[in-house]
Amino acid sequence: MASGLDDHRKGAVVSDMVSDAARPPVAEIERSRILARFAVFDFCFRNLTRAAAIAVLVILGGVILSLVYGSLPAIRAYGFGFLTSQAWNPVTDNFGAAAPVYGTVMTSAIAMLVAVPVGIGIAIFLTELCPYPLRRPIGAAIELLAGIPSIIYGIWGLFVLAPFLQQHVEPILIAACGDIPVLSTLFAGPPYGIGVLTAGSILAIMVLPFIASISRDVFETVPPMLKEAAFGIGCTTWEVMRNVVIPHTRVGVLGGVMLGLGRALGETMAVTFVIGNAHKIAGSLLAPGTTISATIANEFTEAVGDLYTSALIELGLILFLITFIVLACARFMLMRVERRSGG
């Protein structure tokens, strides 16, 4: 692509030179020859990029079609009841998506609840408050965190985080919340160490670097003039962030949050390790649950029978739809924010 642009620029220079000269016929021919070459090149370039763009649409369409086709037997067998049923019984071929959908939404919600404030906090600290010598090491550490493969998070979650939560954190949570109406259901025992809360925590750690590093990058694009003006009229750092930096960068921050949410919704291996893979909706966050991607990863290889396989594919279709709805909502929110601010 870059070389194409270069050729264009070179072409312009060459044609200028030719037109400035005495225009001998040889140069004329030379000029049209070069122009023809540009035209061919442009044509190829345009169509190549168009093909690339169309390929994305074709692949997307293919994925949707094959998901729909694969889930047809399950759709026919269970209809809309699939979405509301909690059953998951391979013995009687009775399947429902409620438990994995609940687990997917719940773990992602916990992850975002933790990761958004912490991630934006890190970004604010790094851009506004952090002493200079520390900025690079902390920034690099966050980017390294983003590069760790998810299976490592899963193993760490299973061998380190889960036993720690089981023995030290969850008993305290259960005891502390025992008498408070809503919290006592959310944090009801027994402490397994493995469950929805642990999966949410792991996801929070995994999406944190996305939110933190994207927020930091967009915060740095705020013109210093704006910030200095705000400081100049006596704003505190908090007021500058709240009234200048975040309004100026909300699109970018929201983009980072959505990227994180996308990862949280689809994350498979790390969640499979620590969520407990139980097809149940429990009131307690400490109880084991399951997510869509964890269910598929666990059961696809040994799913015997067409209906079983088809139910798993329909789960995939539902995940696809959830992701689509989340992205659409994000777009819609962005549009409204833009309109309100008159942008």
Place this chain on the structure above:
Amino acid sequence: MISKFFQRAALAAAALAATMGGAVAVDISGAGATFPYPIYAKWADAYKKETGAGLNYQSIGSGGGIKQIKARTVTFGASDQPLKSEDLEAAGLTQWPQVIGGIVPVINLDGINSGDIVFDGPTLAQIFLGEIKSWDDAALKKLNPKAKLPSQAIAVVHRSDGSGTTFNFTNYLSKVSADWKSKVGENTAVEWPTGIGAKGNEGVAANVANTKGSIGYVEYAYAKQNKLTFTKLINKEGKTVAPTTPSFQAAAAVADWAHAGGFYQILTDQPGAQSWPITAATFILLPKQPPDSAAAAEALKFFGWAFANGGKAAEELDYIPLPAAVVTLIKKSWAANLKDASGKPLVN
């Protein structure tokens, strides 16, 4: 200089060609159960050293193995769950057990060592049904009057993926508990009433090792290698048995292989004072008229070699070789059932 270099290169190429020519013996391909994969791999390695014939085994799971052998994309399939004789007939397959393993309950309780705790079948079923919730339940205390059972919640750990181990385990619970049979049933994957799901034997082992107060079930080899605390069980004859090679073998020996069509025998809850109640065989599936009879004959040679020479390797990995009487029966069934395209038996 240069000519010398070329001479050497030519020599090397010739040597390479010669070794490759030597290894052209038919390679056998198989796919299926993950449980016997370590021993099949070990046997294949030793067999290749001895004969030069290689075995390519993909441990994709029993369900996948059955699918692939039905489609005839592999020489043999392997499954932990035997096919019923009518299914074998319909698919034109023959099957036999190749090696035995034991499934053991494993627990994680402070101060309790392997063999300190005894369960009977119905109690085990009640724990996995979620009806017994605490380690100091009266039913457990009655079975284990001497053990110091804590007042701690029981965390049940089961397989989250479909597996032959689960099939054999739930088959046992269905045999010993009517409640289990009606509420849950038996399959490679079931709707678990309670507990945490973990992927693979190694996943269950890791979860039990990490979670205080947990109970799970794994192949004996995994319990041993991960140094997990296993329990004793009370078998069909009311005797308390420990999971050991002789008790697994006892269960395999009393099974009525001779009269079981297609060796369809599930080794759980077998009679015999010595028998370990959750013993499992893993099976090999072969087409009765293989599309590639040379490869099938090669596979039979391999399995015959494994019966004759593989016992020690199996025991090293905590698998149990089949009793000799059963091997004789299997060889008879090979001669009777396996034919090449012209209808001649593949082995005599």
